[in-house]
Amino acid sequence: TSGRRSARKPAPKAEGPPGRRGAQPGQKEPPRGEPRPGSPRRKPTERTGRRGEVRGQERSAAERTSERRRKGDDRASFKEQRAPPKKEKEALREEETWKRPRKPRSSSLASGDSGGESLSEEELARILEQVEEKKKLIATMRNKPWPMAKKLTELRDAQAFVEKYEGALGKGKGQRLYAYRMLMAKKWIKFKRDFDNFKTQCIPWEMKIKDIESHFGSSVASYFIFLRWMYGVNLVLFGLIFGLVIIPEGYIKYSALFYGYYNNQRTIGWLRYRLPMAYFMVGVSVFGYSLMIVIRSMASNTQGSTSEGENDNFTFSFKMFTSWDYLIGNSETADNKYASITTSFKESIVDEQESNKEENIHLTRFLRVLANFLIICCLCGSGYLIYFVVKRSQEFSKMQNVSWYERNEVEIVMSLLGMFCPPLFETIAALENYHPRIGLKWQLGRIFALFLGNLYTFLLALMDDVHLKLSNEETVKNITHWTLFNYYNSSGWNDSVPRPPLHPADVPRGSCWETAVGIEFMRLTVSDMLVTYITILLGDFLRACFVRFMNYCWCWDLEAGFPSYAEFDISGNVLGLIFNQGMIWMGSFYAPGLVGINVLRLLTSMYFQCWAVMSSNVPHERVFKASRSNNFYMGLLLLVLFLSLLPVAYTIMSLPPSFDCGPFSGKNRMYDVLQETIENDFPTFLGKIFAFLANPGLIIPAILLMFLAIYYLNSVSKSLSRANAQLRKKIQALREVEKSHKSVKGKATARDSEDAPKSNSKNATQLQLTKEETTPHSASQSQTLDKKAQGPVTSSSASNTLLPAPRHLPGSRPPGSRPDSGQPQSQTHPWRSASGKSAQRPSH
């Protein structure tokens, strides 16, 4: 490892000075001047292979901790380190003191009794001393000049202490009991620690995701975390459907995937399992569970984010001083850590840069309007295309022997649109020049509109089809009844022998529109999956291979130039996932097996996409933090969930089910099964209660009450968040005042002693304030002053444009409280007239 280390150390010096970020066409060097972690050169399989090797106990423990430190959400490790101490304890069991005990001394005690059950003389003496002390404290408590509350807590502590340790001082039994208790406590703590480790190891794909996070940044990792979460949800849904519907119906065959397979016997088996009822309830609870889990995770996300805002005082200091994990003892992990530190620094730089950007507002505005216009055109175009295709497909469906393409035209067109529109949007969005995080949200919103439009056009077409089928069904039903009637009443049959039931295939059957809908969804899901995988293979992998290997014999640098490697398309992938889920939710009522297919799909995508991203993608040009976009995803998911609930609810409530297939056949509406169960299987008084509850007179007040509660809670949370913001502001202001005071004072004293070295100091802002006191206000100075009042928008001291404005400028108090800013002429466009450093640099 020392070889590796020495190779690393001189490297930064050997690397060229600035400007090496630009592509150097002559050299066949990766364009961004950094080792491409994702390029095929990296050979990801080898990596994982090595990872699997057994390491020394210490090492793996250290790694686990490092993993754990970096886990949590999508923030860099140092953030977690700022988390409240309680969380800390859980997270860092490993290297910390074995959970600092509440009771004093017990660590030293434990060291004594670890060998046997006895305590050393010295330790006993210490305890004795302490116990005496506490006793004295209890006795003199009355006389202490403390507030009552403090006295009470102290008293309680002291009493507990005495009670606890007196046993240790006693001879024989008491001492042994005490030692035993200590031993047990230690065992328990160790058990908890082991259990925590175990829990961390049980988180699936944690290593994979961390690996990706360290190379591609938290935003890409957030997609995979989302994917994992989605997988969990689907697994639960699948369990629900599988356990309650598919298994009871009996052996599983292909058709069990669809609605029409299930029959309408009220009960099956000796347990008298009520399948139609179960089917209905499962359908409802699929939605119920999904809603609950989405909302819950949204709520927990917001809870995490509220406490975060105050911590941005020392972003860079924290990164600088605390980001290395000193327990890393493995060079591969160390590589990852290097990458992740670099990434997190880059993220912060981008954030800083964006908050201080100087730009031509008019041009930007014009470009943004233009971009939106173009995108709306695209959306309209795609909507019309789908409408057109759906109309055509309705014509095809009437015709005989249509070709494969004509049958699947709708799906193909939809998939193609989903494939080509997002990159198009991304190209257009380059015009807008947003911060990448905001840009991501716009992009998500646009693709969302696209997908939504597509999905709903598709649904409307499907509904048309269903209505058509329903009207046909009436006639089929009559024919069927007629056939059956004829069959049973035909003459020439011995009446004493009951007739064998007619085979269903011999009777004219209805079209079973539910199954048809299920098949449509299944087709859509499968084609969507295939298109996704093919896109990854062609668009990412083959492109990467081509770029990588053809680069040796090509006339320009492929890696730096045109095709380059693909970046991981976060927005497209997230939305693909969300809409896929929407389709599953919608379709799962008509095709219970769809969830199973989806589970498989998510599982394969996890591995496939992880592989693809590590092998053939490169990190984004501008890495950025994904802070809280998770909640944005969740919001979209909730919206999609709601939108997919609508059509299902509509069919349940207002479309008659097919008369001869599915668990609800023969009923007027699907929800009749609920009534039927209540009437037949529950005691009558329950039925009455239900009837009472369903009374509109009760439901309307309940809804009203709910609205009131929502309104109330909403206003409460608003006022709380306002108070929160104000407090935060106050703290900030206090800190700044303090800082500026110190800066003035420190400066004054420093000037007394020596003067010279400060003039070349880079952070001119601190100097500014003192200068104002000594020199008369010049024009440039009042400008800078004014700039300071502008707060974070302005650019100031740093010599380069990368990280200009210090957020906590000494003078950024509100103008009223500024003692030295009474210059009216300073109100002219401060940040455009003064170009940063020239106006700022102190001139002495």
Next chain:
Amino acid sequence: MGSRSSHAALIPDVENIRRETGFSQASLLRLYHRFRALDRSKKGYLSRADLQQIGALAVNPLGDRIIDSFFPDGSQRVDFSGFVRVLAHFRPIDDDTGVRDPKQPEPLNSRTNKLRFAFQLYDLDQDGKISRHEMLQVLRLMVGVQVTEEQLESITDRTVQEADEDGDGAVSFLEFTKSLEKMDIEQKMSIRILK
């Protein structure tokens, strides 16, 4: 217990060390074994090369600085008491509820001393200040080659700006303490020594 103390008696000057560092006998014994294991040629002291073979230090960008901290005043060897004295910074803080004798020096594992240890990792020339230049050097070690010089400089500037309160363009120990105020140093800089 008996055999244990006889082992502990092997350690030279054990009582003094124990008083100074606050380690328990068992921990000292453990550390002594580690010391002996690191001392490959049985010299009775450790050299830089001995410490460099530790994996976690080899991959650590600050590894050299950490090793340096074992060798104050440019000496090339560290004996057991010096070794333990450095490690005492990482002893978990025990909950003395303020009954410590104020005349006694602060124990090595106090929060301030822990912070001071971390501080001197960055303070290369040991002038009590982390200058911009020193920070840049450390940063270079930490991020490797993937960041341009320009960016490195801006990160450094930004860090100094954040932490610097008296406007001298460097981070003093006080400022360092302040910027890590919210950090749970007592927990982070503690190592559990097995018994």
